[in-house]
Amino acid sequence: MESDEPTLSYRHLAGHQCGTVIYWGTLAGALLVILGSLVSMGMGHNLVNVEAQLNALWQGQTLAAIKQAGGMDSSHRHWYLPPSWRGDTLIMLGMVVGILSTIPGLLRAALTLWHNHDRLFAWSGLLTAGLIAAAALGLLQTPL
Numbered sequence: 001m002e003s004d005e006p007t008l009s010y011r012h013l014a015g016h017q018c019g020t021v022i023y024w025g026t027l028a029g030a031l032l033v034i035l036g037s038l039v040s041m042g043m044g045h046n047l048v049n050v051e052a053q054l055n056a057l058w059q060g061q062t063l064a065a066i067k068q069a070g071g072m073d074s075s076h077r078h079w080y081l082p083p084s085w086r087g088d089t090l091i092m093l094g095m096v097v098g099i100l101s102t103i104p105g106l107l108r109a110a111l112t113l114w115h116n117h118d119r120l121f122a123w124s125g126l127l128t129a130g131l132i133a134a135a136a137l138g139l140l141q142t143p144l
Contacts, residue, residue: 010116018109018125025101032094040087047071047086100136103129 039045053070061069110125134140 014109014112018105021105029094029098036090
């Protein structure tokens with residue numbers, strides 16, 4: 001007796017595995033962003049003075065002046081990492097979790113593709129995961 005369930009090719013399986021990991025990572029990140037928004041708006045518990053930053057932005061000030069107006073230390077690139085659970089740090093953590101969930105998803109898909117001898121797509125997934133990791137670590141600089 002044959003099963004009515006369709007069989008997936010290994011490429012579909014790799015895509016499904018990648019999508020599942022990214023789905024749950026993005027969901028976890030979204031929940032952190034919602035929690036951070038509630039803490040930020042409900043309690044006003046922020047690390048950065050957002051109102052002062054927006055005023056500086058509307059006045060057309062430089063990026064350094066905007067950061068300074070908000071109370072950010074411009075010498076420290078990762079201002080959101082102090083060990084305090086404030087609204088804006090939870091929002092930033094949620095965005096990081098959501099974005100970086102692509103890395104384990106791509107690695108899982110690349111592993112499936114590699115085991116099925118689809119080396120080109122596996123290397124493509126590994127390269128993409130590496131680029132995302134390098135950008136997250138600050139190894140790839142942006143024009144700003």
